[in-house]
Amino acid sequence: MNPDDRKLEVLRAIVEDYVETQEPVGSKALVDRHKLGVSPATVRNDMAVLEEEGYIRQPHTSAGRVPTDAGYRLFVDRLTKIKPLSPAERRAIERFMIGAVDLDDVVHRTVRLLAQLTRQVAVVQYPSLSRSAVRHLELVPISTTRLMLVMITDTGRVEQRLVEMPGPIADGEVWELRLRVNEKLAGQKLADTPSLVQKLVEECDTGRRAAMTCLASVLLETLVERSEERLALAGTANLTRGGVLDFQGTLRPVLEALEEEVILLKLIGDLEPRTTRVLIGDENQIDNLRSASVVSSGYGPGTTIVGGLGVLGPTRMDYPGTIATVRAVARYVGDLLAQN
Amino acid sequence: MNPDDRKLEVLRAIVEDYVETQEPVGSKALVDRHKLGVSPATVRNDMAVLEEEGYIRQPHTSAGRVPTDAGYRLFVDRLTKIKPLSPAERRAIERFMIGAVDLDDVVHRTVRLLAQLTRQVAVVQYPSLSRSAVRHLELVPISTTRLMLVMITDTGRVEQRLVEMPGPIADGEVWELRLRVNEKLAGQKLADTPSLVQKLVEECDTGRRAAMTCLASVLLETLVERSEERLALAGTANLTRGGVLDFQGTLRPVLEALEEEVILLKLIGDLEPRTTRVLIGDENQIDNLRSASVVSSGYGPGTTIVGGLGVLGPTRMDYPGTIATVRAVARYVGDLLAQN
DNA sequence: ACTGGCACTCTATTAGCCGGAGTGCCAGCA
DNA sequence: TGCTGGCACTCCGGCTAATAGAGTGCCAGT
Numbered sequence: 001m002n003p004d005d006r007k008l009e010v011l012r013a014i015v016e017d018y019v020e021t022q023e024p025v026g027s028k029a030l031v032d033r034h035k036l037g038v039s040p041a042t043v044r045n046d047m048a049v050l051e052e053e054g055y056i057r058q059p060h061t062s063a064g065r066v067p068t069d070a071g072y073r074l075f076v077d078r079l080t081k082i083k084p085l086s087p088a089e090r091r092a093i094e095r096f097m098i099g100a101v102d103l104d105d106v107v108h109r110t111v112r113l114l115a116q117l118t119r120q121v122a123v124v125q126y127p128s129l130s131r132s133a134v135r136h137l138e139l140v141p142i143s144t145t146r147l148m149l150v151m152i153t154d155t156g157r158v159e160q161r162l163v164e165m166p167g168p169i170a171d172g173e174v175w176e177l178r179l180r181v182n183e184k185l186a187g188q189k190l191a192d193t194p195s196l197v198q199k200l201v202e203e204c205d206t207g208r209r210a211a212m213t214c215l216a217s218v219l220l221e222t223l224v225e226r227s228e229e230r231l232a233l234a235g236t237a238n239l240t241r242g243g244v245l246d247f248q249g250t251l252r253p254v255l256e257a258l259e260e261e262v263i264l265l266k267l268i269g270d271l272e273p274r275t276t277r278v279l280i281g282d283e284n285q286i287d288n289l290r291s292a293s294v295v296s297s298g299y300g301p302g303t304t305i306v307g308g309l310g311v312l313g314p315t316r317m318d319y320p321g322t323i324a325t326v327r328a329v330a331r332y333v334g335d336l337l338a339q340n
Numbered sequence: 341m342n343p344d345d346r347k348l349e350v351l352r353a354i355v356e357d358y359v360e361t362q363e364p365v366g367s368k369a370l371v372d373r374h375k376l377g378v379s380p381a382t383v384r385n386d387m388a389v390l391e392e393e394g395y396i397r398q399p400h401t402s403a404g405r406v407p408t409d410a411g412y413r414l415f416v417d418r419l420t421k422i423k424p425l426s427p428a429e430r431r432a433i434e435r436f437m438i439g440a441v442d443l444d445d446v447v448h449r450t451v452r453l454l455a456q457l458t459r460q461v462a463v464v465q466y467p468s469l470s471r472s473a474v475r476h477l478e479l480v481p482i483s484t485t486r487l488m489l490v491m492i493t494d495t496g497r498v499e500q501r502l503v504e505m506p507g508p509i510a511d512g513e514v515w516e517l518r519l520r521v522n523e524k525l526a527g528q529k530l531a532d533t534p535s536l537v538q539k540l541v542e543e544c545d546t547g548r549r550a551a552m553t554c555l556a557s558v559l560l561e562t563l564v565e566r567s568e569e570r571l572a573l574a575g576t577a578n579l580t581r582g583g584v585l586d587f588q589g590t591l592r593p594v595l596e597a598l599e600e601e602v603i604l605l606k607l608i609g610d611l612e613p614r615t616t617r618v619l620i621g622d623e624n625q626i627d628n629l630r631s632a633s634v635v636s637s638g639y640g641p642g643t644t645i646v647g648g649l650g651v652l653g654p655t656r657m658d659y660p661g662t663i664a665t666v667r668a669v670a671r672y673v674g675d676l677l678a679q680n
Numbered sequence: 681a682c683t684g685g686c687a688c689t690c691t692a693t694t695a696g697c698c699g700g701a702g703t704g705c706c707a708g709c710a
Numbered sequence: 711t712g713c714t715g716g717c718a719c720t721c722c723g724g725c726t727a728a729t730a731g732a733g734t735g736c737c738a739g740t
Contacts, residue, residue: 003712026702039714044703062702062720102502136480140492142680150498152480152488160498162442162680236576237595255577340482340502343681366733379683384734402689402733 001037003046009036010046011055012079015067019316022242024064069281072293072315076278080320085328089117093332100336103127103156107232110309110333115235117325120313123264123296126230127155127306127337134185134193139178139215144168149218153190155306156340157230161222166210176208177215194220229265233258238313246291246314253288258312263289268308271298276327281315291315295322297330301338309333341377343386349376350386351395352419355407359656362582364404409621412633412655416618420660425668429457433672440676443467443496447572450649450673455575457665460653463604463636466570467495467646467677474525474533479518479555484508489558493530495646496680497570501562506550513548517555534560569605573598578653586631586654593628598652603629608648611638616667621655631655635662637670641678649673 001009013034017025027040027047036043047065050056055071058064067075085093096113100106107124114122132153140148147163184200185193197216204212236258239251247254257263263286271277279294289312296310309330311322341349353374357365367380367387376383387405390396395411398404407415436453440446447464454462472493480488487503524540525533537556544552576598579591587594597603603626611617619634629652636650649670651662 024702028702040702041704041714041716042712045713048704058703060721062704063722064702102500104500135482136488138478138480138490140476140478142475146680148476148492148498150478150490150492152490152500156502158488158490158498158500160442160444160492162496234599237592237599240590240592240595250580252577252580255580259574259577340486364733368733380733381683381685381735382681385682388735398734400690402735403691404733 026064366404
């Protein structure tokens with residue numbers, strides 16, 4: 001074998017063994033477990049080079065080697081054949097998702113499924129409002145001066161919001177408002193709505209102007225500004241899997257990070273269509289998650305993306321398996337959404 | 341002081357010190373920190389009795405004493421004066437909750453507030469459907485054979501559900517259905533709806549019978565059977581506060597339990613109005629939570645209860661403070677709900 | 681009924697001592 | 711030039727022994 005190729009083969013072997021055993025791996029053990037066809041001494045030389053290049057390191061002199069983030073990166077980029085899902089996993093996905101009944105249900109099932117299959121922490125983003133279109137807007141009177149605004153999107157999300165009106169409002173008037181906003185907004189991409197909402201107000205005769213202005217501001221808030229993203233999370237218990245070894249002692253910071261929606265969104269946001277992204281170690285720019293990796297993928301009907309999903313685990317994770325699972329689940333969810 | 345009273349006083353002192361320091365407390369330290377007016381030897385005698393009675397125990401011979409679950413129970417039942425909230429806490433509640441904009445918002449803010457104030461894991465149950473009344477039902481056509489059913493309750497919850505119709509359905513028909521279900525169900529307690537839904541089907545002429553049957557079954561499912569409860573959770577990072585000391589080494593089982601909605605509901609369910617319940621150690625019947633205590637309270641407008649909220653922490657927790665906080669927050673949320 | 685004194689027990693910490701795993705280097709060999 | 715076996719070296723992890731300290735239980739005295 002070409003010496004350069006062998007060097008990479010050694011790296012692969014180190015990663016695989018370390019992921020499995022969670023212990024620094026030495027030259028002897030390597031040649032024993034993988035038929036590399038060379039002696040430990042040769043492997044040692046290769047290791048020295050790999051260490052030189054920053055792909056592995058030793059926790060202390062005369063211990064085995066451990067992959068660095070750069071090592072994992074190289075492994076993922078050049079040494080990973082996507083392994084196909086096992087039939088068992090495929091069945092698990094089917095079985096888990098079948099009978100999902102609405103969006104909430106789909107999201108919850110998905111996040112649990114991901115956590116279970118990968119044995120890691122799973123995150124699923126609800127379809128992003130900014131990538132959805134309005135299907136219908138409903139106004140329900142709550143009291144004489146209050147309405148409940150309900151928006152249904154083509155991705156199945158339902159958002160509600162209380163609207164405080166400037167004064168008492170009659171049922172007929174509500175009706176009128178409802179008609180107008182739907183006329184204008186139904187079918188429109190949410191991203192395009194702000195200007196439309198603006199027009200809506202302008203087109204109003206003075207009698208209804210006040211009410212419409214009120215409604216408009218809430219609409220804008222709901223549609224664009226506030227908390228447009230929602231998330232589901234599962235499998236935090238999996239963080240304790242590797243004992244104290246992963247996440248160097250404290251998973252405190254990790255749990256803290258997981259409670260911040262903003263952080264999670266950053267982790268699984270901005271994805272390319274049809275690809276699975278891997279962030280290793282501090283490639284994710286978040287201090288608390290220095291020793292975590294994130295595998296994420298966008299999902300949506302066809303090749304579009306309406307939201308992201310992914311899993312988070314120790315840098316020492318089974319990348320090929322995790323990548324395959326995340327990709328498969330993302331695709332499955334996309335197909336499911338396409339059906340509706 | 342009456343010797344019997346002093347014995348209790350000693351127990352209180354032990355609990356307080358242990359909660360604070362997290363270390364077994366000895367006779368010497370006790371008399372130093374609390375002016376008990378007697379010598380360590382006397383305290384030792386009291387301790388021996390308390391241990392005899394099962395309120396405290398020593399981790400090993402010649403270590404200090406630690407309260408048992410029974411000890412905490414006695415402490416909570418007989419030795420706790422509810423301490424009023426500090427003005428700072430009061431302000432924190434106000435500041436945190438002000439500007440809450442809809443139910444989701446209220447619940448999320450509440451759960452974070454609780455987690456922050458008590459520095460423990462907080463759980464808030466959404467207003468239970470079974471205790472709510474229907475405010476309005478909406479039917480939105482999604483495709484020719486599909487409707488989205490949206491239900492709004494008087495507690496502010498909005499539930500949606502997809503309805504698969506037996507055949508194509510015209511807009512006018514949808515309209516008709518919408519009218520009928522609202523006529524029959526709006527304003528009704530959800531608990532009373534099943535029989536009403538039944539009637540609804542029976543009253544239908546054969547033309548609409550099929551559609552209505554379909555709708556009815558989904559209604560029943562949504563309203564009564566499926567997943568009627570929702571929860572919000574926050575502050576899991578606080579579990580790591582006490583280091584490895586609380587939750588005897590592994591918080592794995594605790595995290596697992598926290599992922600089970602059913603379990604959480606059990607913990608904060610079945611509450612009496614206007615009381616705060618404390619479950620200490622294995623009083624909650626859940627194996628994984630043997631070393632956890634739960635302080636919970638019902639909330640709702642006035643003296644009614646529409647849902648529960650609470651916090652979960654190590655048995656070694658500041659009971660008086662936690663109880664006060666949980667109670668205050670529950671009351672605050674109730675008032676907030678009453679306003680809407 | 682309380683107290684001071686005292687002997688006893690048990691833990692947690694520290695120091696010191698191997699054994700073993702793994703390395704780096706070097707000289708020899710294809 | 712590239713691979714191999716051999717060898718000395720390093721460092722960690724685990725074991726034991728010794729020690730200091732905290733806390734108790736009991737008893738005799740007030």
